[in-house]
Each structure stands twice: as structure tokens, then as C-alpha cells.
Amino acid sequence: MRRIALVCLWLVSSTLCVNAMAQEPWPGAPDELRRVLDGYNVKPGDVGIFVQALDESEPLLDINSSAAFNPASTIKLLTTWLALTELGPEWTWPTDVYVDGEIVRGVLRGDLIIKGYGDPYLITERLWSLQRQLRLRGIRKIAGDLVIDNSYFSGEAGDPAAFDGEGLRAYNVLPDAFLVNFQALSLYFEPDPARNRIRVSADPMPANLTIDNRLRAQPGRCGGFRNGVRLELEGNSRNKLIVSGNYGIDCERYVLTRSVLRAPTYAYGVFRSLWEESDGELGGTLRVQPTALLGRADDEEPFLRIESPPLSDLIRYINKFSNNVMSRHMFLSLGADVFGEPANRDKARRATQLILRQQQLNFPELRIDNGSGLSRDARISAGSLGEVLRAASFSPWWAEYTASMSLAGLDGTLRKRFRDEAATGRMHLKTGRLSDVYATAGYVHALSGKDYAVVILQNYKDANRGPGEEAQAALLRWVYEQ
Structure with missing residues (x-):
């Protein structure tokens, strides 16, 4: 009888232990x-x-x-x-540049073609360096268009707002084979108490973007000011950025990073700005077109190639x-x-x-x-x-x-x-x-x-x-x- 009781006790305790282990949420x-x-x-x-x-x-x-x-x-x-x-x-990512025309006394009599291969780090400084190498190779004026070939990435076009409805946020930028500066714009908000206004500037400032500053300076605390600042794109090409709302005149300077232009449009605007800042001229406009459509051989050596960091x-x-x-x-x-x-x-x-x-x-x-x-x-x-x-x-x-x-x-x-x-x-x-x-x-x-x-x-x-x-x-x- 005693043996049966001990066996029963052992069975009960074992069952309880197993149940306890099964119920342990964080073993x-x-x-x-x-x-x-x-x-x-x-x-x-x-x-x-x-x-x-x-x-x-x-x-x-x-x-x-x-x-x-x-x-x-x-x-x-x-x-x-x-x-x-x-x-x-x-491993590095190349970016190739071709010229479609002769270079005569500093003038490229034709288009400048850039083919991107997905360089993830083509920041403004590196684009400036690319342009400097073009000038060292004798180009001061581009009579034709800037042609961008971003065909290396396929099927990546879409709505940057699809993830969370915040299409202007830099974290929502979509891939593009010729992506400049992460497609990002730094917007600077700087109070000017003497004139009771808020100055708004951008870096880099694309040549094809205008900023319509409708911000109102107001007294008060600075906390959460971004809730009172609105950004809106306007125009057929969506190249007019309207900045409106309220901003405290006693606030510090603030930087807001946003993406307001699509990749080729942004790349063209920044390229043009940097080129003209260095006294270069660009006679044409933007075209987005694969180089294959321009009748160029696949094995043609580029006029200039730059490589990304490793x-x-x-x-x-x-x-x-x-x-x-x-x-x-x-x-x-x-x-x-x-x-x-x-x-x-x-x-x-x-x-x-x-x-x-x-x-x-x-x-x-x-x-x-x-x-x-x-x-x-x-x-x-x-x-x-x-x-x-x-x-x-x-x-x-x-x-x-x-x-x-x-x-x-x-x-x-x-x-x-x-x-x-x-x-x-x-x-x-x-x-x-x-x-x-x-x-x-x-x-x-x-x-x-x-x-x-x-x-x-x-x-x-x-x-x-x-x-x-x-x-x-x-x-x-x-x-x-x-």
C-alpha cells in the first residue's frame, strides 16, 4: 500500500512539473x-x-x-x-558617362549621357567630382541634353508613399540605377527676428525646383514645431515646393530632410546646379532613355567612368x-x-x-x-x-x-x-x-x-x-x- 502511495505521489509531482514547464512562458x-x-x-x-x-x-x-x-x-x-x-x-559600382557629339573649343556639340549601375553612394560631392573630371577632359558647355539611362534597375518604379503614406520621407526613397544623394533634400529653417520672418533654404538646391515660402513667424515655444509646418508639391511637374504653416521666431535653426523630386528629375536638377555653379553651361534639358535606344554598342568604352567606394x-x-x-x-x-x-x-x-x-x-x-x-x-x-x-x-x-x-x-x-x-x-x-x-x-x-x-x-x-x-x-x- 505504501509503495502504491509513493508511486502515485511521484506520478502527481511529475505531472505537475511537466505542466509547470509547459506553462512557463519564458524558459x-x-x-x-x-x-x-x-x-x-x-x-x-x-x-x-x-x-x-x-x-x-x-x-x-x-x-x-x-x-x-x-x-x-x-x-x-x-x-x-x-x-x-x-x-x-x-566590390564597387560604376557610373559611366558617354558623349554624343564632338567636343570643339570646350563645347560638347551633342548630349551628355550618364548610365547608372546602382551606385548606392553617389552623394553630391562625388557628382561634383565627376563634373570636375569632365572639365579636365575639355568640356565647359553641353549644347545638348543630359540623358539619364537608369535601365539597369527594372520594375522598381512605384509610389514612395505606399508603405506608410509618407511619400516625402527620405526613408521611403525607391531604388534607381542613377540615384544622386539618396534623392534627399536638406531643408533649413532659420528664424530672422529682425525682419520677423523665417528663411527657408535647401541643400542641395536643384535647378528645377522652386520653393514658395509661406511660413508665418509667430511667438511661442519651439517644441513640436514640425506639426505646424506643411510641405506640398504643386505644378504639372511637381517641381514647386510650398512650405506653409507656423514657426516660432525664437526657435533655433532646424534641418529637415525630405525627398520631394523623383530620381531622374532630382539628379538632373542637382547636376545642373553644380554644373552652373562652376560656370558650366547646359543648353538642353532632361531626357530619360536607355543608351541602347541611342544606337550605341554594348561594348563601347565610356568617355568617363567613376567607381563607388568599396x-x-x-x-x-x-x-x-x-x-x-x-x-x-x-x-x-x-x-x-x-x-x-x-x-x-x-x-x-x-x-x-x-x-x-x-x-x-x-x-x-x-x-x-x-x-x-x-x-x-x-x-x-x-x-x-x-x-x-x-x-x-x-x-x-x-x-x-x-x-x-x-x-x-x-x-x-x-x-x-x-x-x-x-x-x-x-x-x-x-x-x-x-x-x-x-x-x-x-x-x-x-x-x-x-x-x-x-x-x-x-x-x-x-x-x-x-x-x-x-x-x-x-x-x-x-x-x-x-
């Missing part, structure tokens, strides 16, 4: 992380976590790591790793500062490299799967979409993103890859996080944030000397408004203390 999680997640009533299915030392075969912490989540901008870690793996750190430099801008359009350019370039031009998203997605198979990685849940994370459709699991980090650590380009991420408390998107504490500078991370999405992935260099791959993906209401950051901080500090 193995540190206390502070539990407190944060439980305090915000976060459901276990809304978070995926993966933590593993790079020299260990089993994870230190694994919570829901096989479930697919929206990773926001942390997907850039996959895009840049794919680019390093397939293209290499020395890929190893450019992935820093993508991961440290979360540059969406640069990431999308890099993603499209993968597709063209593997499957040939023109580049498009379908080729890039197929290239992604091919490279993953070559690296013996299988992510059945992966939906990389456009490669930037600015998407409601992108999906990956914490475990898969962790495997990317682990695979990268065995790559000859691991140093370049790690250096592309933000250093906690020092630079990039993490320059204001983990400052003045022991973990400052001991974490290389990529963050991601969308409405109801907060994600972090990267490497933590722990007190023990071990390096850990860490991923936390959070998809729940208001995750981006505070709870996600608290949970992230609790996890990262715990890993650092290992």
Missing part, C-alpha cells in the same frame, strides 16, 4: 527580462530570442526561435552578409545608420550579379536562396522582400538570423561585417544607448523599428571574453514605443554579464 530567461515582458503582458508567441556563444554548439537562450517574425531593419544584417559573401568587400565601406552606412535605399540597391545588385541585368527583386530573392544553399543554410520561413526591412511582409526567425551571425563569424570578412554595426553607446543608431556604463563599446548591434515591431541583432562581447550572437525579435502592439527597448536592454545586459 531560461533572466529575471529582469521576465519582469519586463510580464509587466507589459507580452504573450510568449510575440517574441523570439536566440543567444549563442560563437564557440559553443548549443544556444544559451532559445525562446520561440523558430517562429517567423517581422525583423524590421535587422534584416539588413542578412542583406549585407549576402553581399559580402557573393560580391566581396572590394562595399566594405558602404555596409557601414547601411548597418550603422540604417540606410534603406542603400540596402535596397545592394540587394538588387545581388540579383543582377547572379542572374544578369536588369536587376529586379525577383532575381535578388532567387539569388538569396541560392547563396543560402551554397552556405548550407536553410531558412524555410524567410521572406526577405526588398532587403531593407521597410516592409510589412518581411519575415525571418530569431534562430535563422542567429545562424547568419554565426556563419558570418567564420567568414574571412567577419571583421568588416562586425565593424559595419553600431557600437553601443558610441555611434550609429546606438550612440545614445548604453552610454557611460560597462557595456559601452562592447556590443556590435543592428536595431530595427516599425509600428508594433522592435528588433535587435548582433554581437555581444561578454565580460568572460566570449562573443555571443544575440537576436531578439518583438512583434506586438506598441513594441516600438518603450516595451521593446526595455526588453532588449534587459537581455543585452544579461548576455554581457556572462
Whole structure:
């Protein structure tokens, strides 16, 4: 009888233990992380976590790591790793210039043709350098048109407002094979108390854009002034920017970055402005047309070619500062490299799967979409993103890859996080944030000397408004203390 009672007691206690384990929402999680997640009533299915030392075969912490989540901008870690793996750190993007006519006494008697290949970093200074090389080659005046060939990217035209209705925001800029200065305009608002007005200027100022300043100066506080400033494009060519609303006369100078012109129109306007600032002349206007339509041979040598900085430099801008359009350019370039031009998203997605198979990685849940994370459709699991980090650590380009991420408390998107504490500078991370999405992935260099791959993906209401950051901080500090 006593034996039966003991057996029954053992069975009951075992069942209770199994039930308790089944009900444990955060198995193995540190206390502070539990407190944060439980305090915000976060459901276990809304978070995926993966933590593993790079020299260990089993994870230190694994919570829901096989479930697919929206990773926001942390997907850039996959895009840049794919680019390093397939293209290499020395890869550059060319921009070719052709002349359609003779050059006589400084005058190009014809068109200047520029063919872009998706250079993600053709900033204003580099466009100025291109023009300087044209002048050194004897061109002072272009009698014909500026012809832009952006056909290397195919099917990427669309509505920049499609993602969130904010079509003028710089983060919504769409890829273009000849993209100048990220298609971005810096608008400067500068109060002039002596004249009771607000001056508005732009840099760069495209020659084909006019700014109609209707801002009203008013007394009062400066906080949240942007809610009172409105930007509107007008005209058949949408090349008139109306700035209206109210701005405090006692406010400081402020800079607002926006994208107000489409890529070829913007590129032409900036090219013309820079050219004329250096006493150059451009007699014609803009034409967007593939060079193949102009009867030029595919193997014709360009009049001038410039190369972008190497890929190893450019992935820093993508991961440290979360540059969406640069990431999308890099993603499209993968597709063209593997499957040939023109580049498009379908080729890039197929290239992604091919490279993953070559690296013996299988992510059945992966939906990389456009490669930037600015998407409601992108999906990956914490475990898969962790495997990317682990695979990268065995790559000859691991140093370049790690250096592309933000250093906690020092630079990039993490320059204001983990400052003045022991973990400052001991974490290389990529963050991601969308409405109801907060994600972090990267490497933590722990007190023990071990390096850990860490991923936390959070998809729940208001995750981006505070709870996600608290949970992230609790996890990262715990890993650092290992």
C-alpha cells in the first residue's frame, strides 16, 4: 500500500512539473527580462530570442526561435552578409558617362549621357567630382541634353508613399540605377527676428525646383514645431515646393530632410546646379532613355567612368545608420550579379536562396522582400538570423561585417544607448523599428571574453514605443554579464 502511495505521489509531482514547464512562458530567461515582458503582458508567441556563444554548439537562450517574425531593419544584417559573401568587400559600382557629339573649343556639340549601375553612394560631392573630371577632359558647355539611362534597375518604379503614406520621407526613397544623394533634400529653417520672418533654404538646391515660402513667424515655444509646418508639391511637374504653416521666431535653426523630386528629375536638377555653379553651361534639358535606344554598342568604352567606394565601406552606412535605399540597391545588385541585368527583386530573392544553399543554410520561413526591412511582409526567425551571425563569424570578412554595426553607446543608431556604463563599446548591434515591431541583432562581447550572437525579435502592439527597448536592454545586459 505504501509503495502504491509513493508511486502515485511521484506520478502527481511529475505531472505537475511537466505542466509547470509547459506553462512557463519564458524558459531560461533572466529575471529582469521576465519582469519586463510580464509587466507589459507580452504573450510568449510575440517574441523570439536566440543567444549563442560563437564557440559553443548549443544556444544559451532559445525562446520561440523558430517562429517567423517581422525583423524590421535587422534584416539588413542578412542583406549585407549576402553581399559580402557573393560580391566581396572590394566590390564597387560604376557610373559611366558617354558623349554624343564632338567636343570643339570646350563645347560638347551633342548630349551628355550618364548610365547608372546602382551606385548606392553617389552623394553630391562625388557628382561634383565627376563634373570636375569632365572639365579636365575639355568640356565647359553641353549644347545638348543630359540623358539619364537608369535601365539597369527594372520594375522598381512605384509610389514612395505606399508603405506608410509618407511619400516625402527620405526613408521611403525607391531604388534607381542613377540615384544622386539618396534623392534627399536638406531643408533649413532659420528664424530672422529682425525682419520677423523665417528663411527657408535647401541643400542641395536643384535647378528645377522652386520653393514658395509661406511660413508665418509667430511667438511661442519651439517644441513640436514640425506639426505646424506643411510641405506640398504643386505644378504639372511637381517641381514647386510650398512650405506653409507656423514657426516660432525664437526657435533655433532646424534641418529637415525630405525627398520631394523623383530620381531622374532630382539628379538632373542637382547636376545642373553644380554644373552652373562652376560656370558650366547646359543648353538642353532632361531626357530619360536607355543608351541602347541611342544606337550605341554594348561594348563601347565610356568617355568617363567613376567607381563607388568599396562595399566594405558602404555596409557601414547601411548597418550603422540604417540606410534603406542603400540596402535596397545592394540587394538588387545581388540579383543582377547572379542572374544578369536588369536587376529586379525577383532575381535578388532567387539569388538569396541560392547563396543560402551554397552556405548550407536553410531558412524555410524567410521572406526577405526588398532587403531593407521597410516592409510589412518581411519575415525571418530569431534562430535563422542567429545562424547568419554565426556563419558570418567564420567568414574571412567577419571583421568588416562586425565593424559595419553600431557600437553601443558610441555611434550609429546606438550612440545614445548604453552610454557611460560597462557595456559601452562592447556590443556590435543592428536595431530595427516599425509600428508594433522592435528588433535587435548582433554581437555581444561578454565580460568572460566570449562573443555571443544575440537576436531578439518583438512583434506586438506598441513594441516600438518603450516595451521593446526595455526588453532588449534587459537581455543585452544579461548576455554581457556572462
